[in-house]
Amino acid sequence: MTLQAVDYQAPDAAQAFVQSLRDTGFGVLKNHPIEQALVQQIYQHGQAFFAGEDKQAYLYNVGTQDGFFPAQVSETAKGHQHKDLKEYFHYYPWGQCPDSLRPLLQQYYEAANQLAVELLGWIEHYTPQDIAAHYREPLSAMIEHSDQTLLRLLHYPALKGDEELGAIRAGAHEDINLITILPAANEPGLQVKLKDGRWQDVPCDFGNLIVNIGDMLQEASAGYFPSTSHRVINPEGTDKTKARISLPLFLHPRPEVVLSERHTAGSYLHERLVELGVLK
Template sequence: MQIATIDYQAPHAAQLFTQSLRQTGFAVIVHHPLDWDLIQSIYVEWLNFFQSEGKHQYRVRPDMKGGFFPADLSETAKGQTVKDLKEFFHIFPSGVFPEHLSNQTHQYYQQALLLAKQLLQWIQDFSPADVQKNYSEPLPQMIEGSESLLRILRYTPIDTQDDYVRAAAHEDINLITILPAATAPGLQVKDISGQWYDVPVEPNSIIINIGDMLQEASQFYYPSTTHRVVKYKNQDLEQERIAMPFFLQPRKDVVLSERYTAGAYHTQRMQELKVIQDGKILL
């Protein structure tokens, strides 16, 4: 599997980007407009947060939007029986946020949102006519009026001498995901034969991948590729990994296909992830 690295400033960047998404579900972008120094500063700030006891006062509850998910509340990937070994914080513009942290994360949120609209427009423009006609509205418009999810992830140290799967094989739920290169390697994608490949980690790069909702809206023209996160046996046992995926979510009323609205699809996937059971959010 060959995931392309695209120069955002190149003349044919949009076409090359969408070609890679079509072929692999993934693309890597360099020379992008996101502030890399800001991203690195956010990583440091959130690692300090996760290493503190103060994180527990933000533990997510049914009556709050966003918040801290400790390892015991981590997801169980679809088809898996064991929770991923990770902890994370969900950030929405109108949600809970640690009061002692800076506004850097919110600055990044707005930067990434602008980039997402540009990338969705590229995908729209380079979708074949027969695919475009099935979009219920232009792709960038689908996220207008919706609060997309920014997740700050911490993968904790693993005391093992073997390769270890930190996040089990899964597909993302949303339209696209924007993921700056994390503080350590480990992201892998699976091809149709079942072979795993490392996603290239370029300095100052961001990774974009297709989510299930765009796969559905494009009638499977753009594939939502299975991926996972591993810790390699040659990595430091004390190594932590901070990652910051931004899940671009359409409004709940957006029609993805004859089968689903975005809201109905999201609910179904939450049930599969065991976050919702019998209509109740499980914490």
């Protein structure tokens, strides 16, 4: 199964997009409504933020998880021993944020949330009736008024050659949330694991928008939509000297949303954050 970009403006866009999610856990959109100029501005300001020392003034709050996470506290993917080679900033509208970034991040946050509502509507529309019966409320309603949806500004520094053996930019993992929306990064490296175990590059043309299923939608759909393993591999050759910026938006339901007989969104998130070592 080859991952193809779907034209958002095509008459069969919704059906083709949802079929891609069903087959691979990933969908790629082109000609979508997210402004590329805005994404480019965020990447530029993000590079400046991570290159400076002001980031230390925005060190993350343990309880609320907003702010700057330095490389030494970055995540270790479930089942992996090495920390990912990355640092990142967590943006919530209610959280701490430098003035240079807040207007841009808030504008993007609102635009991507608006698109997410439409995409979740597509997913629900093309969910078979017997599977949709598992949804306790409309998928798009699950994220309404949620203060848990997280925009992460991610920085993968240029590689210097002294990295821990076996460490990569982001170890193979699945996302916890409902869906993730990600503009193509400024450098390649994102790969998805196919059903036959092969790793495939995700189309990363600048302007593409990448969407993937998270564990919570897999849980809510009784496994119909797969939360697929993905990773960010280290570049080869001269590309090692290039840093990589990416901007995933993790769409989270309100904590009280019932995903299944086993879990609410809140209980599921807590369980996974403990597994990741983010919470004790």
